[in-house]
Amino acid sequence: MVKYYSSFLSLISVSYKTYSKHFKLQGKLCVLLVLFLCVFTANAQDCSVNAGIDETICGDITSFELSGSTAGNLNSNAVWSQVSGSAVTIEDPNNLETAITGMIGGNTYTFRLSAMCRDGVSVFQDVTITVEPITIANAGTDITSCPDSSGGVLITGNTPSNAGETGVWSIIGNNGAGVTINNATAPSTTLDLSQGSAGTTTLRWTISGPEYAPGLRCETYDEITITNYGGVEPVDAGPDQILNSCYTVSQSTNLNGSFAGNGTGGQQGTWTFVTGTREPTIVNPNDNNTQVTGLFEGTYVFRWTVSGPCVNGSDTVTITVDGASQDVTQATVQNGNQVFCNSSVTQTTLVGNEPDYAGETVLWTQTSGPPATISNPNSSTTAVTGLSYNNTYQFNYTIINEETGCSTSSNVRVSYSDNNLAIEVNNGMDIIGECGMETISIPFATTGNGVNEYC
Structure with a gap:
């Protein structure tokens, strides 16, 4: 194309000299020359490459994937190459998405994606990868031990090696071994293992770097298991x-x-x-x-x-x-603990089970909270009035056999929720269904936060 372009310029030059005295023709030739150069420039690059965006990664990443793309008419596949930084391995330079291995924390690397367009123009784009330094955490080895409440079990993690890094021990999941970490921020620390626990606990040693961007920091961790065999000394069968x-x-x-x-x-x-x-x-x-x-x-x-x-x-x-007299009915409260979301509620109903044996009586008593009124304390079902919002009440239900002196009891709690849920059904109006209707919609509106359900 360069050859034809030069010839055309020569032709234009000759024509220009021949007709230089004719101003109008000279103007037309100038316009023609400008149009040609514009067309030539527009077609000079008919492909492009995109190497992706610059990124910051953490030094514990052993492999990073470059992700490029191309557009237009390529004469051959795009190729990755390294422009700067310590030498790394590009696994497949001819693949737009290829893994990079061998990068080291504390370094910056630049990679170039290059290609040749069909019109002979070479195109490329660079991408920069910054690798933040981070110490790879090592929590040491797993430990099995008898219980020790005097700090006799020692764990040792590695010390952070880069400026601004910190380390911390933490318990992951259930603490089956009954572990107490005596100094959670020290690489080496003692543990207490509870005599009353037996099993395995997972401990994690986490090393965190300083923030490299708002809210972003590098972090590595390693885990070990602590197994406690358990057992309390001295051995005791309990009281008679x-x-x-x-x-x-x-x-x-x-x-x-x-x-x-x-x-x-x-x-x-x-x-x-x-x-x-x-x-x-x-x-x-x-x-x-x-x-x-x-x-x-x-x-x-x-x-x-x-x-x-x-x-x-x-x-x-x-x-x-002792010698048998008679069973006593096990007392239970049938409607369980009660929580009210409406502050206007001032009364409730308590329901206990009926006695099974002759000679048994029941008794409701209040054991905590501001004074309330139990309407019928000697009935298994009774109303309670005089409740007030933002208080908690405890009531005891007892079944007693006066002849044998045997009794059983159960407790129920009545309280209020701060959610203060209010419900208005159908604007307070009754709903009357027509004959033959099999379903009826019940509109309601709620205010406040809470859970509502039909009952």
Whole structure:
């Protein structure tokens, strides 16, 4: 094209000299020359490349992907090359989207995407990648240990190596091992492991860099697990118990032995029946707080035996069961705890279960909150009036057998929510459905924050 362009200019030059005396023709030739140059310039680049936008990444990224694009008529594939920065590896220079490896924190790299258009014009664009320095976190090794409440368990993470970096230990998920971190911001710190816990806890050591832009900073972390075998010393089977006569056939109770572990690392306890009127049922022999059923009148002895790498020993507990008189109905409150969102509510209804056995009576009492009025304290269902907004009330429901002296009870709480939800249904007007209607819409409007439901 350059050759033809030169020839055309020569032709124009000759024509110009021949007709230079004719002003009008000279003007036309000038216009023709300008138009030609405009057309030539417009067609001089018929393709383009886009190397993407400049980015800042963190130094813990081992591989970064360049993402370019092209447009127009290319004579060949676009090619990536490195313009500046320490030498890195461009995995596939001929691919618009290619991985870059070997970049190091604290450096800036420039990459160029180049291409040749079909008209012979070379085009390129550069992109700059800034790599912020960050220390790669190392939390050390996993630890298994017996419980230690004196800071005898040591964990050691690496120290941040760049200016402005900080480190912190944190507990991730459930704290099954009962870990207490004594100095969370120190790379090396001691831990307390609870005797009353057994299991595994995940600890994370996080290293954070300074902000490189508002709200943005580099961060790396590493995790270790702390396994606590558990076990309380000394071994204790709990206090002796005397069970009352409030039963018809047999009694039951919970044993209260010291925590012995949960089998982690082989550390656990086992309940065994030693002596008694007849052999009862130990529901879960390895649970220090297991239930025991099938206890008839008489005296029973149980042994709590603990063994494992941390705690060993045994202890016994005696359970004495009085002679049976009669069961008493277990008291329950049927409508549960109540929360009102409307500040205008001043009364409610409490509903307890009916007694099952002859000779039983019921009693509602107020145990906390400003004085309220229980309309019928000796009925299983009663109204309560005199409630006031922004207060909390506690009521107790008791079923009593006056003959045997046996009783059971349950509590219910009445409170108000700060959400103060108000509901107006159909503008306060009744809704009357026509004969044959199978569905009726109930319009309502609410104010305040809360949850509403049909009942």
